[in-house]
Amino acid sequence: MQAGQRSDLRHFFEPDAIAVIASMKDGSGLGYRTITNLRNFGFRGRIYPINPYYDEVLGLKSYSDVTEVGEPIDLAIVITPPPTVPAIIEQCAHSGVKAALIVSENFAEAGGEGAELQRELVEIVRRTGIRVMGPNTIGIVNPAAGLITAPYYVSYQNVQRGGVAYCSQTGFVGPTAQPLRDYAYPISKTCDVGNKCDVNEVDLLNYLADDPDTRVVAMHLEDIRDGRGFIEAARRLVPRKPLLVFKAGRTEAGARASASHTSSLAGDEQVYDSAFKQAGAIRVRSWQEFWEVPRVFSSQPLPRGNRVAIVSHTGGAGVVATDTAVEAGLTVASFSAETLEKLAEMSFRLTTNPMDMGPILSVAENAFQIQEDGLAAALDDPNVDCAALAVYGGLEQLVSPMVEMFVRLMQNRSKTVVIWIYGMRLPAMQEMRRQLEAQGLPAYIDFETAMKALGAAARYVEIRREFER
Amino acid sequence: MQAGQRSDLRHFFEPDAIAVIASMKDGSGLGYRTITNLRNFGFRGRIYPINPYYDEVLGLKSYSDVTEVGEPIDLAIVITPPPTVPAIIEQCAHSGVKAALIVSENFAEAGGEGAELQRELVEIVRRTGIRVMGPNTIGIVNPAAGLITAPYYVSYQNVQRGGVAYCSQTGFVGPTAQPLRDYAYPISKTCDVGNKCDVNEVDLLNYLADDPDTRVVAMHLEDIRDGRGFIEAARRLVPRKPLLVFKAGRTEAGARASASHTSSLAGDEQVYDSAFKQAGAIRVRSWQEFWEVPRVFSSQPLPRGNRVAIVSHTGGAGVVATDTAVEAGLTVASFSAETLEKLAEMSFRLTTNPMDMGPILSVAENAFQIQEDGLAAALDDPNVDCAALAVYGGLEQLVSPMVEMFVRLMQNRSKTVVIWIYGMRLPAMQEMRRQLEAQGLPAYIDFETAMKALGAAARYVEIRREFER
Numbered sequence: 001m002q003a004g005q006r007s008d009l010r011h012f013f014e015p016d017a018i019a020v021i022a023s024m025k026d027g028s029g030l031g032y033r034t035i036t037n038l039r040n041f042g043f044r045g046r047i048y049p050i051n052p053y054y055d056e057v058l059g060l061k062s063y064s065d066v067t068e069v070g071e072p073i074d075l076a077i078v079i080t081p082p083p084t085v086p087a088i089i090e091q092c093a094h095s096g097v098k099a100a101l102i103v104s105e106n107f108a109e110a111g112g113e114g115a116e117l118q119r120e121l122v123e124i125v126r127r128t129g130i131r132v133m134g135p136n137t138i139g140i141v142n143p144a145a146g147l148i149t150a151p152y153y154v155s156y157q158n159v160q161r162g163g164v165a166y167c168s169q170t171g172f173v174g175p176t177a178q179p180l181r182d183y184a185y186p187i188s189k190t191c192d193v194g195n196k197c198d199v200n201e202v203d204l205l206n207y208l209a210d211d212p213d214t215r216v217v218a219m220h221l222e223d224i225r226d227g228r229g230f231i232e233a234a235r236r237l238v239p240r241k242p243l244l245v246f247k248a249g250r251t252e253a254g255a256r257a258s259a260s261h262t263s264s265l266a267g268d269e270q271v272y273d274s275a276f277k278q279a280g281a282i283r284v285r286s287w288q289e290f291w292e293v294p295r296v297f298s299s300q301p302l303p304r305g306n307r308v309a310i311v312s313h314t315g316g317a318g319v320v321a322t323d324t325a326v327e328a329g330l331t332v333a334s335f336s337a338e339t340l341e342k343l344a345e346m347s348f349r350l351t352t353n354p355m356d357m358g359p360i361l362s363v364a365e366n367a368f369q370i371q372e373d374g375l376a377a378a379l380d381d382p383n384v385d386c387a388a389l390a391v392y393g394g395l396e397q398l399v400s401p402m403v404e405m406f407v408r409l410m411q412n413r414s415k416t417v418v419i420w421i422y423g424m425r426l427p428a429m430q431e432m433r434r435q436l437e438a439q440g441l442p443a444y445i446d447f448e449t450a451m452k453a454l455g456a457a458a459r460y461v462e463i464r465r466e467f468e469r
Numbered sequence: 470m471q472a473g474q475r476s477d478l479r480h481f482f483e484p485d486a487i488a489v490i491a492s493m494k495d496g497s498g499l500g501y502r503t504i505t506n507l508r509n510f511g512f513r514g515r516i517y518p519i520n521p522y523y524d525e526v527l528g529l530k531s532y533s534d535v536t537e538v539g540e541p542i543d544l545a546i547v548i549t550p551p552p553t554v555p556a557i558i559e560q561c562a563h564s565g566v567k568a569a570l571i572v573s574e575n576f577a578e579a580g581g582e583g584a585e586l587q588r589e590l591v592e593i594v595r596r597t598g599i600r601v602m603g604p605n606t607i608g609i610v611n612p613a614a615g616l617i618t619a620p621y622y623v624s625y626q627n628v629q630r631g632g633v634a635y636c637s638q639t640g641f642v643g644p645t646a647q648p649l650r651d652y653a654y655p656i657s658k659t660c661d662v663g664n665k666c667d668v669n670e671v672d673l674l675n676y677l678a679d680d681p682d683t684r685v686v687a688m689h690l691e692d693i694r695d696g697r698g699f700i701e702a703a704r705r706l707v708p709r710k711p712l713l714v715f716k717a718g719r720t721e722a723g724a725r726a727s728a729s730h731t732s733s734l735a736g737d738e739q740v741y742d743s744a745f746k747q748a749g750a751i752r753v754r755s756w757q758e759f760w761e762v763p764r765v766f767s768s769q770p771l772p773r774g775n776r777v778a779i780v781s782h783t784g785g786a787g788v789v790a791t792d793t794a795v796e797a798g799l800t801v802a803s804f805s806a807e808t809l810e811k812l813a814e815m816s817f818r819l820t821t822n823p824m825d826m827g828p829i830l831s832v833a834e835n836a837f838q839i840q841e842d843g844l845a846a847a848l849d850d851p852n853v854d855c856a857a858l859a860v861y862g863g864l865e866q867l868v869s870p871m872v873e874m875f876v877r878l879m880q881n882r883s884k885t886v887v888i889w890i891y892g893m894r895l896p897a898m899q900e901m902r903r904q905l906e907a908q909g910l911p912a913y914i915d916f917e918t919a920m921k922a923l924g925a926a927a928r929y930v931e932i933r934r935e936f937e938r
Contacts, residue, residue, distance in 0.1 A: 105828050109784065110818070152831070155864065155893055170785020171827075175893060176863065177783065182895035222788055248785065253801045254792035257823050260784070286917050287789055314646065315578065315729070316639020316717065319691055320756055323723035332722045349579070354726050358640075359574050362621070394645065395624070424624055424644060426651035430895065448755050 008131050009199065009207035011099035013142050013189060015074035017046040019066050019097065021088055022079035022151065024051040030079045030103070030151035032057060037154050042146030048073065066095045077139070077149050079103040082113075085135065086120040093128035101149055102134035108195050109136055109260065118197050125198045137194025138171040141180075143187060144213055152176045160437055162186020163215030163298035165208050166291070167201065169193055169222050178291070182430065184437035185291060186298035188213040202226055205233035209240055216242045216297035218290055219281075222249045222258040227275050234279035239467050242297055242460040245281040246290040247272055280463045282456050289452060292444060296418055296453040297460070299440035303385040303416040306458035307333035308451075309378040310354035312390045313361060313422070317447065318354030321388060321420075324448040328455025330386075339381040346370050353378075357390070372405050379415050386416035386454050388447070393432035394423020403435045410441065416457055420447035477600050478668065478676035480568035482611050482658060484543035487512075488535050488566065490519040490557055491548035491620065493526045499548045499572070499620035501526060506623050511615030517542065535564045546608070546618050548572040551582075554604065555589040562597035570618055571604035577664050578605055578729065587666050594667045606663025607640040610649075612656060613682055621645045629906055631655015632684030632767035634677045635760070636670065638662055638691050647760070651899065653906035654760060655767035657682040671695055674702035678709055685711045685766035687759055688750075691718045691727040696744050703748035708936050711766055711929040714750040715759040716741055749932045751925050758921060761913060765887055765922040766929070768909035772854040772885040775927035776802035777920075778847040779823035781859045782830060782891070786916060787823030790857060790889075793917040797924025799855075808850040815839050822847075826859070841874050848884050855885035855923050857916070862901035863892020872904045879910065885926055889916035 018038070022031025035047055035058050048071075049057035052064035063069050066076060066088075076092045078085060082104055092100050107118040118135065125132050133139060139149030143161045148154065150171075159180045165188050166173055173192050180187065188211065193199055201221060208214045217237065224230045234243055249258040250269050276283055284293050308330040312318035322332060332353055335343070343350040347370075349359050357374060361367045375389055391402050406419060419441055421429045429445060436443035444450035487507070491500025504516055504527050517540075518526035521533035532538050535545060535557075545561045547554060551573055561569050576587040587604065594601050602608065608618030612630045617623065619640075628649045634657050635642055642661050649656065657680065662668055670690060677683045686706065693699045703712055718727040719738050745752055753762050777799040781787035791801060801822055804812070812819040816839075818828050826843060830836045844858055860871050875888060888910055890898045898914060905912035913919035 153864075168785065170783050170788075172783040172785045172891075177891055177893070179863070179893055179895040179898065181893075220785070222785070248788045248792060250792045251795040253795050254788050257784070257791045257801075257821070258788045260821050286793075287786075288915055288917065314639050314641040315726070316637065316641045316689070316691070317756075319639075319717045319723050319726045322726045323717060323719045324755075326720040326722050332726075352726070352729050394648070395622075422641075422646055424646065424648055424650075426648040426899065427896075429648065446757055448757065 009203055011074040011131070012101065012133055012199070013140060013147065013207065014145050015045060015147070017048065017071060017073050019048040019050050019069065019073045019076040021050040021066070021076055024049055024054045024057045024062065033153065034077055034079070034149065034151040035060070037148045037150060038146070040154070041148045041158060044146060046071065066092050066097060069095070073097045074099060076100040077103065079151055082106045082117050086117060086124060089121060089124050089130065089132065090128070093124060093130035097130065099131045099133070101137065101139045102132060103137060103139065103149070103151055105136045107135040108197070118195060121197050132198040134194040135197065137192045138174040139192060141175055141187065141190040148175065150174050150176055156181040159187050160184045160434070161188070162437070163188050163213065164294040165189040165191070165211070165214040165217045167191045167193070167204050167217065168220040169196065170220065173220065183291070184434040186295060186437055188215070196225065200225055202229040202233045205230070205237050205243070209237035214241065216244065216294045218244045218246070218294040220246045220248060220290055224272070224275065231275060231279045234281055238280035239464060242456070243279065243281045244284050244290070244294055244456065245276055246284045246287065280467060282459055282463070288446070289449060292446070292449045293453045293456050295442040296416065296457050299442060300416045300457065301414050302461050303458055305385040305461070306330045307383055307385045308454055309333050309381065309384045309387040311375060311378055311387065312354050312356055313358040313392060315356045315358070317390065318356050321447055321451055322354055324451040325388070325455065328452045329459055330451070330455050333381065333384045335378070336381050336383050339377050342377045343374065346374060350374055368401065368405070372409060375409055379409065379413050384415060386457065388418050388420060388450050388454060390420050390422060390447070391432070392423050393421035393429040394425050396425070396428045399428055399432045399435060402432060403439065406436060406441055407439050416454065417441070418450040418453055419443045420450045421445055422447070478672055480543040480600070481570060481602055481668070482609060482616065482676065483614050484514060484616070486515040486517065486540060486542045488517040488519050488538065488542045488545045490535070490545055493518055493520040493523045493531065502622065503546055503548070503618065503620040504529070506617045506619065507615070509623070510617045510627060513615060515540065535561055535566060538564070542566045543568060545569040546572065548620055551575045551586050555586060555593060558590060558593050558599065558601065559597070562593060562599040566599065568600045568602070570602045570606065570608045572606060572608065572618070572620055574605045576604040577666070587664060590666050601667040603663035604666065606661045607643040608661060610644055610656065610659040617644065619643050619645055625650040628656050629653040629903070630657070631906070632657050632682065633763040634658040634660070634680070634683040634686045636660045636662070636673050636686065637689040638665065639689065642689065652760070653903040655764060655906055657684070665694065669694055671698040671702045674699070674706050674712070678706040683710065685713065685763045687713045687715070687763040689715045689717060689759055693744065700744060700748045703750055704936070707749035708933060711925070712748065712750045713753050713759070713763055713925065714745055715753050715756065749936060751928055751932070757915070758918060761915070761918045762922045762925050764911040765885065765926050768911060769885045769926065770883050771930050772927055774854040774930070775799045776852055776854045777923055778802050778850065778853045778856040780844060780847055780856065781823050781825055782827040782861060784825045784827070786859065787825050790916055790920055791823055793920040794857070794924065797921045798928055799920070799924050802850065802853045804847070805850050805852050808846050811846045812843065815843060819843055837870065837874070841878060844878055848878065848882050853884060855926065857887050857889060857919050857923060859889050859891060859916070860901070861892050862890035862898040863894050865894070865897045868897055868901045868904060871901060872908065875905060875910055876908050885923065886910070887919040887922050888912045889919045890914055891916070
């Protein structure tokens with residue numbers, strides 16, 4: 001890592017001044033929408049609309065090109081027809097614009113003329129030093145800066161802030177394609193690097209290693225252009241924060257599809273696997289895991305080991321959770337004699353791990369108290385490093401009392417927990433999830449994914465130990 | 470299969486008269502709630518409350534025991550303290566009650582006295598011929614009969630009717646623990662067999678093979694008591710309808726947990742794997758897949774082969790879907806020259822499989838029409854056996870037009886399709902899912918699971934061919 005690399009991407013993620021170079025047509029112009037999104041999202045820096053056909057856009061003075069602005073510009077968002085883009089980037093470079101994010105499509109991924117235009121961009125980057133993200137990207141969300149670069153309609157004003165940087169090579173990671181808010185993903189940044197003509201995963205790792213808002217990096221990758229650079233950057237990041245990787249283009253057909261949409265050349269799966277091992281990255285195996293597994297790192301302390309307490313409300317779920325826990329590298333904790341004694345006082349049915357609270361909750365007069373005491377006993381056991389705790393979230397009236405119970409429980413405890421919500425009414429379950437996540441408690445609807453998240457947390461602790469040797 | 474076996478479970482699933490033997494305390498009594506649920510669910514048969522302390526419950530005459538009823542009873546739902554249960558079952562048998570469903574817990578799964586009580590039940594079953602489901606079960610949901618046996622509060626009056634029988638050894642499959650309605654699972658039956666003191670998975674397979682409402686059986690299993698019986702029953706069912714199996718207790722710790730909640734003895738994983746192969750069952754690998762994979766069989770025709778068309782709205786999702794498709798045993802179809810020509814007329818960007826509609830949809834004036842024409846072209850290709858089709862469901866106003874488009878598209882087409890919904894607003898996505906499912910179109914939020922469902926459909930066709938040889 002050379003000094004100053006972080007600052008390169010700071011202009012992308014934390015700009016003070018943005019030029020939007022795009023159609024400013026009222027309502028539907030992509031530049032018009034971009035500015036609208038920035039304002040709704042709470043961006044407080046300067047915004048310069050750039051379009052020769054307008055004097056004013058949304059109350060802002062519009063300029064015919066960036067050279068006219070006469071003020072420093074950190075980031076240019078460029079959404080113009082591909083043939084016009086190289087000249088615009090050249091102009092940005094000469095006007096001192098530090099960073100350009102090219103949303104426009106039809107470059108290398110389209111082949112032919114588009115590929116030639118992308119080669120021109122690479123040449124300009126090399127010659128002038130301007131940094132370019134894209135083309136073919138929807139760019140960045142940085143809730144701390146009120147930054148959103150997607151030029152499409154975004155229904156929500158903001159997302160749940162948290163510690164996960166979600167990085168990708170596809171716009172599918174973005175705020176129009178994922179219910180970021182409804183799922184309460186705890187987001188520090190999202191970023192789509194698109195065709196990676198300049199900025200790529202190595203730059204992201206270097207920037208995010210130093211980003212104080214980011215506690216974990218989740219990265220969707222179709223290819224890595226610079227294997228050695230990736231491993232070096234990852235090995236600098238991983239001692240500070242975990243790196244989760246979801247590799248797409250694993251199959252031959254997948255790799256071919258990848259080549260046709262970002263001109264990526266996905267390579268040999270074994271080569272990648274070995275690179276990820278050297279990098280200290282943890283692989284996740286699905287798009288769902290890419291989103292869900294990082295939650296646990298956003299707010300939770302790291303576990304001291306891999307011994308898990310599993311509290312379910314049905315025996316059947318406990319068995320499934322146990323299988324998944326073991327398959328994710330966890331060990332089912334043996335409760336201490338003291339814990340067993342405490343639990344036996346409540347009910348002999350609670351003295352196993354997985355602990356099934358169901359029979360007690362359905363008959364006990366003081367079910368809420370027993371639940372809280374049972375969870376506390378499991379969490380306080382010295383043989384327990386982490387815990388997966390079921391909660392019934394199937395009714396609206398349970399949301400507040402259950403959230404309050406968990407907040408109380410975790411106030412003076414520092415074990416790693418994931419909460420798994422089940423029940424009969426999905427809106428109540430989702431609302432409980434949002435409220436728990438807002439309290440820094442990672443909450444899952446799919447309990448097997450919750451177990452995998454704990455497994456990843458325990459695995460990360462091992463990786464850090466290996467790195468320290 | 471002996472003749473008449475089906476009728477054994479018909480008394481459980483399609484009773485004309487039910488006795489509810491339980492607490493009838495106003496509002497909170499488990500019998501009171503069971504009767505309330507039955508009425509809300511639309512059960513139109515006779516209901517007999519059985520409780521010596523009441524003359525009338527919810528406007529129904531109450532009896533002190535079943536012998537007093539004097540009318541034929543198909544099913545007794547028993548929710549009384551365990552020590553009282555054997556005598557009650559004995560009484561049921563002597564009064565001609567055909568089937569008893571024992572909801573009460575604390576039998577074999579609790580060990581000690583409970584285990585002894587369960588042995589008594591087994592003895593009564595053998596001696597009298599009464600059939601018993603449970604103990605330790607929440608029983609059955611059969612929407613066609615308005616039947617629900619769970620004694621807990623159930624917020625919805627009914628579920629989405631469809632072709633999937635969800636069978637389980639845990640109450641976690643039931644209407645209080647899963648958002649059956651919100652997820653629009655297409656349900657023919659749900660059934661928890663609990664401790665399996667009598668009725669078990671073999672009976673279920675025999676009954677469901679002949680059940681005209683069931684097009685696919687999804688089975689969660691912790692153990693199989695009678696391996697040979699299971700294989701025989703499965704081999705009778707599988708030529709008619711697919712059997713999907715989710716095996717829990719795969720790990721040693723999971724098997725131990727299983728023993729402590731239903732007294733199941735989970736066995737060697739390889740033995741199970743071989744039994745499932747002989748049975749022609751398709752294994753699913755997670756609780757989520759257990760619920761989601763069967764959807765495709767509920768309404769869709771079987772594919773002729775495994776060649777899939779993938780239509781995504783982002784290149785990145787297309788790559789991920791392709792990987793999953795290949796890993797699920799599908800082959801990415803090569804579009805015919807004719808199809809390629811049709812697609813090229815719309816845009817050269819559409820002439821690949823996976824087909825990425827994103828670039829067209831974001832710029833085209835007539836995006837809806839292009840989407841419909843593009844999907845039609847892919848579906849009509851003779852090289853395509855099945856298709857996974859992305860749809861943007863992120864905004865409320867898109868729900869109706871998109872559902873209508875798919876209904877139109879599938880009206881005169883008979884390829885196997887799954888629809889994958891993505892977008893930014895979860896409530897809109899879930900609503901689209903419910904509406905599509907109501908139209909007999911399997912809809913997924915997680916697109917990798919959608920691909921796995923198509924893979925299972927193609928696999929089932931292979932299994933049937935193998936069975937026919």
